[in-house]
Amino acid sequence: MSPLLVIALVFVFGYLLGSIPFGLLLTKAAGGPDVRSIGSGNIGATNVLRTGNKALAAATLLCDIFKGTVAVLIVMYVAGYQAALIAGLGAFIGHVFPVWLKFKGGKGVATYIGLLIGLAWPGALIFIGVWLVVAYFSRYSSLAALIASALTPVSLLGLGLPNVAALFFLLTIILWVMHRANIRRLLNGDEGKIGAKG
Numbered sequence: 557m558s559p560l561l562v563i564a565l566v567f568v569f570g571y572l573l574g575s576i577p578f579g580l581l582l583t584k585a586a587g588g589p590d591v592r593s594i595g596s597g598n599i600g601a602t603n604v605l606r607t608g609n610k611a612l613a614a615a616t617l618l619c620d621i622f623k624g625t626v627a628v629l630i631v632m633y634v635a636g637y638q639a640a641l642i643a644g645l646g647a648f649i650g651h652v653f654p655v656w657l658k659f660k661g662g663k664g665v666a667t668y669i670g671l672l673i674g675l676a677w678p679g680a681l682i683f684i685g686v687w688l689v690v691a692y693f694s695r696y697s698s699l700a701a702l703i704a705s706a707l708t709p710v711s712l713l714g715l716g717l718p719n720v721a722a723l724f725f726l727l728t729i730i731l732w733v734m735h736r737a738n739i740r741r742l743l744n745g746d747e748g749k750i751g752a753k754g
Contacts, residue, residue, distance in 0.1 A: 562635060562639060563639070563642050566631045566635055566639045566640075566642045566643040566646065567642050567643065567645065567646040568646065569627065569630075569631065569643055569646065570627045570628070570631065570642070570643035570644060570645065570646025570647040570650065571646035571647065571649055571650035572650065573623050573624075573626060573627040573647055573650065574623060574624060574627060574646060574647030574648060574649065574650025574651040574654075574667060575650035575651065575653075575654035575655060575656060575661070576619075576623055576650075576654075577599045577654055577656065577657055577661065578599075578615075578616050578619035578620055578623070579591050579598075579599035579600055579601065579603065579604045579616040579620070579662065580592065580599050580657070582604070582612055582615055582616055582619070583604055583607060583609075583612060583616075586609065586612055588607050588609060588612065589607060591603055591604055591607065592657075592660075594606050594607065596737075597660070598661075598662055598663060599657065599660075599661055599662050600616065600620065600662035600663055600665070600666065601613045601614070601616040601617035601620065601666060602697065604616045616666075617666050620651065620662065620666035620667050620670065621666045621667065621669050621670035621673070622670055623647065623651070623667065623670065624644065624647045624648065624651070624666075624667040624668070624669075624670025624671040624673075624674065625670040625671070625673045625674040626674075627643050627644065627646070627647040627671075627674075628640040628641075628643050628644045628647070628671055628674035628675055629674050630643075631643035632674070638719070640674070640675060641675070641719060641720065641723050644671045644674070644675060644723060644727075645723060645726070645727070647667060647670075647671065648664055648667055648668065648671060648727050648730065649730075651664055651666075651667040652664045652667075652730060652734060663731065663734040663735055664727070664730065664731045664734055665701045665705075665731065668683075668705065668708075668724075668727055668731060669683060669684070671724075671727070672708070672724070675720050675723075676712055676715060676717055676720050678715055679708060679711055679712050679715060679717075679720070679724075682707070682708070682711045683704045683705070683707075683708055683711075684704075686700070686703060686704040686707055687700040687701060687703075687704040688700075690703050690704065691750060695749040695750045696742065696747055696749060696750070697750050698735055698738035698739075698741075698742065698747060699742055699747075701731070701735070702731075702732060702735060702738075702739070705724075705727075705728045705731050705732070706728060706732075708724050708728060709721045709722075709724045709725040709728060712724055
């Protein structure tokens with residue numbers, strides 16, 4: 557099998573796993589509203605939480621994390637570590653731009669973490685640690701994700717993983733673009749804080 561065909565196959569495999577819209581599927585299965593019709597219209601766990609169902613939001617978060625982890629671990633086992641990086645890119649793109657939902661998916665944070673778990677778990681611990689510290693002091697979930705993701709490629713370089721760092725540099729750019737509305741609200745001072753009512 558040619559290298560280009562392998563790249564294409566593992567990317568598509570990752571994309572298909574990443575594009576599973578768990579937030580939408582779980583809320584529908586639970587008899588809830590179409591999550592795309594509430595809040596930000598996003599299919600991620602944060603918007604699922606706006607349905608008032610914390611358990612459903614937690615399930616969405618876990619599913620969105622582990623679909624990324626599963627994608628890279630399967631490909632790593634079958635085709636090796638470098639192929640897993642391509643699958644990881646596919647999974648992230650699939651989550652953010654799922655073909656089934658007219659390319660309108662989640663913002664990518666959960667799947668980003670899932671990929672870190674599968675490709676470089678110490679990087680995932682660093683991401684989560686930074687997120688917790690920033691979220692605790694700022695009360696902004698989006699700011700915590702933005703700062704943690706910005707530091708991730710640097711931490712991966714420090715861990716001696718330049719190829720993984722290059723992948724997450726690209727994923728971080730996409731994640732920041734998907735958070736552009738949050739960035740505007742942060743700059744304007746009207747971003748919602750963790751635990752705030754309304």
